[in-house]
Amino acid sequence: MRTRQAGRVVLALTAATAVLAPQAPAQAAEPPRIDLRADVDRDGTVDVTGVTDEQGEDTWSVGRGALFLPNIDDDSRRCRPPAAATPDAALARCNDAADGKVNGSADAADLARVRSVAATGLSDDATGSVRVTTGNGHVRVFLKRAGAWTPVTTATRLTAQELRAGAEFGVEGKDVIRDSGVWDGRAVIRLTVTSADGTSTDEVTLRAAPLLTHHNLQNTQRVLVTEVPGNDSYARSQQQFVKGLVRQAEAAGVTAPVVRFRQYGDVWAQDFVEPAYVGMTGPGGRPQTIRVMLRSAQDRPAGRELYSRLRGPGIGVVQARGRDMRGWETLNSFGNLETIPPYARGGRSYPAGRIIMGRREGGNARPSREIRALLRSQGLQNPLLLDTSWLHVGHVDEFVQFLPADTPRGWRIGIADPQAGLDLLRKAEREGHGGTRMFSVKAGNGMLPPQETIAQALASRHLVSDNTMAAERIRANLDVLKRETGVTDDEVVRVPALYTRGIVGDSAGTRMPLLRRVGGTVGDGVRDHGQQGLLAREGAAAAPVVATSAYVPGAVNGILLARDRYLAPRQWGPVIGGKDIFTTAVTAAYRKAGIKVSYIDDWYTYHLGMGEVHCGTNTLRDTSAPWWGAPAAR
Template sequence: MVRTSHARRATLAISVIGAVLAPAAPVFAAGPPPSADLRADVNRDGRVDVAGATDTAGEDTWTAARGAVVLPNIDDDTKRCATTGPGGKPLSDARLAACNDASDTRVNGTADAADLARVRSVPMKDLPASATGTPAVVAGAARTRVFVKRAGGWDRVKGNTRLTAAELRSGVEFGVEVTDVVRDTAVWDGRAVLRLSVTSGGRTTSDDVTLRVAPLLTHHHLQNAQQVMVTKVPGKDPYARRQQAFVQGLAKEAKAAGITKPLVTFDKYQDIWAQDFVEPGYVSMTGPDGRRQVIRVMLRSAQPDRESGRELFEKLRGNGVGVVQVSGVRDSEEWTLNSMGNLETVPPYAHGGRSFPAGRIIMGERKDDGSKPARAMRTLLKAQGFQDPLFLDTSWLHVGHVDEFVQFLPAPGTARGWRIGIADPEAGLKLLRDAQKAGHGSTRMFSVPGSKDVPAPKETIAQALASKWLVADNTMAAQRIRANLDVLKRETGVTDAEIVRVPALFTRGTEEGERGARMPRLKRMGAGDLPDAVDEYGQQKRLPREGERAAGPATVMTSAYVPGAVNGVLLGRDRYLAPKQWGPVIGGKDVFTAAVNAAYTRAGLKVAYIDDWETYHLGMGEVHCGTNTLRDASRAWWKL
């Protein structure tokens, strides 16, 4: 056998063996028979070049910048996947996840099979009729599907498939899909090597090309928001009405920001933390028509007992949308760190000899006690090979999510293209101290009017500053944020001039009772039960979530005291939606709102506000925690 390419890690072989009787055909002249030559879209332009040499260099290797890409075909183009079993009984999580387009043996969806990566053989014009072929998958069969294009459509390559000499003379077109994303490179590194072997007259030649599955990538804020997601809560009780008002306000703000698609609303499980049970991502390649072929991937949080993640399969999975969930999450792994509010993405950058053309993931960990997000999720994210997760210390936060204190903002016209938005507790304390010095110490700390079932907070600016905890908590928070910012600056090269400091205040709670933790599903509270859950300031008392770890004696955990402005949602390149501040009103102006406006205006952003005090803030979350965004994924992820 003559091999015309190198050995591979994983091999999907299409070998042509044996011979069959056939009518007389041209025989080879004095020279050797033509050599097998297999081509794939190595330069990622959407065209397999069989006439020139644009797809030959590097066909046997795969790098971040060059090499053929194949999609994990995990969407459900024809909505064939069941969401319930016999009698309407719920399917297990495993059965929900097991079905997708790549789990059957045929090409789903449109006739052009846009989800399939193309591989072609160079036509072997002088091949005699005695040559035959037998395509076979010799390695990677559990994760790879190959189809051959014929007059009747796409035929799956099986053990008894034969390629004729006529097909080889005209050139064969193959379509390739894989059945999953890379989850652990120790098990599978995402590569498949296709081999075409041609046998004729007792002589065999072969050629290989390497493909790798497209990485599962998370969105960053340089990708425009295309649709907003939120949870609907039905009913007519006070809490439901407040949540419904929030959803209506969100729809209005999304439209004002130029987002034309309607809200995606979750409604089955009433888990209001739409940021936390899913992280929208995507996989993409350049399709056969030269356009980007994208499958959105909803990455379910590593919280198997969180029912709301099931709605990703039940409602969102479909044409162009797939779902990935991890398994093997340990009971000892801290529940709250696995919420997706604890996953954000730094926009693309290059620094210190490293390049992240698709951006880089950040996640929070509790360095004080060593708690980290689930190993299975960390392994999956790192296995993609593009967004190597960077971990920040969130030990000082009750909920422990990075979205509570850091964000990334577009910066058009700058060399980097983005800035860091960071919560600034020192600026928050200064606002209160300046107000007190100006004689406004008796002004109420919060201007929120309250309601029949949620009383307005009573403390004044002077009482807040005299609190047993407030100054100490914010001094500590400022130190922790500064340390995290130093990590981001070191890793990305961001300078102080590229940082937007947004006034904020944190607290462990009042002396009477701490604010409640961000729960997996905030209890729908009616007028009859909410008062028992709040303290004298109208703040929700501590309601531990399932699986939450208690703070050690040396650990102070805080949450937002004033609604956290950085915990908002970027709706457009210049449109930002923040939680209504409800700060002290002096001279007819909310001092926190004015300061937040000034910070974002300097960064080129127009700020709108939405009231989340009773819907999210009292549950230790804000606007960002209760929403999610689907963003544009048309940009080539391999180009910085």
């Protein structure tokens, strides 16, 4: 029987029936409870007292999951301007992630925060260690200790006191995601705590912020252009273009000084760099972004100036190479990369927009494998390839653009319309103006102005057929865009344009300014005004195609300086009744879309080199809006 004595239960035993009762084992000490957290809900704060950052800490999706930045800028300006003999690879290696220090601002805003919840009840012998179990070699982890950031190594140990107080870590990426088949951007951080009571672990998953290209719903903040030094006629014309560009940017409210590349004389500022960015929510909920200048995969020396002219605090440079395209090397120029603004369609969402690039129809010519892998691996803007084989240069900016709109979708497609261009000429001829000169441009740069008339242009055995073909190819590309995005005909701005064939039988080339007197004709007396010849071949095999370029300066090949301000190339079309009929028609097309057009002369600087205003300029755009706010599906 049982009796209670001083609060204890006593087992009474008789001599005859004595039984030994087993003693209850002492309760084993529980291993410490460890809880590691990151900014899963992307509000800029790691919640260690509530539960907002608990759900989904081991996964990652477009809408939720912790981010870290590829820390490839140069906040402390330790990367010196490159010497002429510095190899490209050495240029690319210098950035904030290349050392074991936390560079830049005192709040270390480029570091993603990871925290451990205060672990009470730890024994004094408890120690902690941190390890990157996924993504090791791609990220660096720092521990904040005594107010300073210290790199975490295999020898780093957290004390029981630090674990009881809760530890703070910072995570930086060493590079952007290059190829998801090699590394998909994920980093798993594991905290292990060991004591006499046992061992516990917890881990969180972060992902490198995707490298994203700009779209035209992001406001222009800065304009980039190349300024050619010298006093020859071409240099003076190009310098005049730069002065006009500065005035137009200021008039549109772009207050930051225009960036002027001067070192290499490559006037195609759109082609050797694609401005992009990576972003997350930083301390205090503020956007934390790093601009990334994506250098063209071509071997263009001008890309080297990005390191001296732009790399610095908040700006890094990424090189992506690859010459495996088996066709037009010009497809690797970034005039061949534009971005559809955010949209959703058929269950697929592109909250940061979607890239378009040109390829050669029926062949293997497309942008390099490396650049396509890099863009695709970001997981958000998977490139859509369009047919640009009908264009001599082969860039998407020669016929399509995307314009802001006060509509539910928020944007429209601007598209070149060769049929409308032909209609303008035919109407003028019917009204008795067939003898009017096709172009009103004056002589310049030692070149004669084109002399053909409207009637001669229309009588050409090539001009009409070339534009009929161009209209068909543009219509096919527009059908692809409409199918992919859901855009309707009412959301398309059709801008009059005309094209003319370039070098027949040679599909390899890159635009260059044509510094020679105009010569030669296209078709029946229609001058090519410099659009044949003097192209820089880059080892690509020639292909017998009929390819075209802009005959009248391509109006869609301009830049959006503000939401309602657009800068187009001056048209220099036929002047009838004191008005340029192409300028009038282009202005009306954009005005109908709520956009005011200004014009700048690029005839001798860019147009004769098979490019226009957009090809010769670039823009840095606002990156403050979070990219993960997905639009509603349509």
